Amino acid sequence: QVQLVESGGGLVQAGGSVRLSCAASGSIFSINGMGWYRQGPGNQREMVATITSGGSTNYADAVKGRFTISRDNAKNTVYLQMNSLKPDDTDVYYCNAHVRPVSSGPTYGYWGQGTQVTVSS
DSSP, X not given: OOEEEEEOOEEEETTOOEEEEEEEESSOSEEEXXXXXXXXXXXXXXXXXXXXXXXXXXXXXXXXXXXXXXXXXXXXXXXXXXXXXXXXXXXXXXXXXXXXXXXXXXXXXXXXXXXXXXXXX
């Protein structure tokens, strides 16, 4: 019964900015890693940015210096601030979170529904 709901996508001009949000709800005891992925050209999603529960971040080379991932643990929410957007950033972006629904149970990976970001030139 864990759900990840994304928001903030849309159409933006090259050089502009967008902030994506992903809020987890439902049965949540704790959340470990969270991240953002995009579809990319293949059939496997590409990592864009990840963040640990302690705040350590990792970025794909293509977005390093332009995107910033952050999280608000009190709100079970992860954000992706996307600056200096390029047309190549156009894609469907998916939120991912590793959630422990109950204190003594395992952690499961969950995906958001995806949100479209379109960057026009």
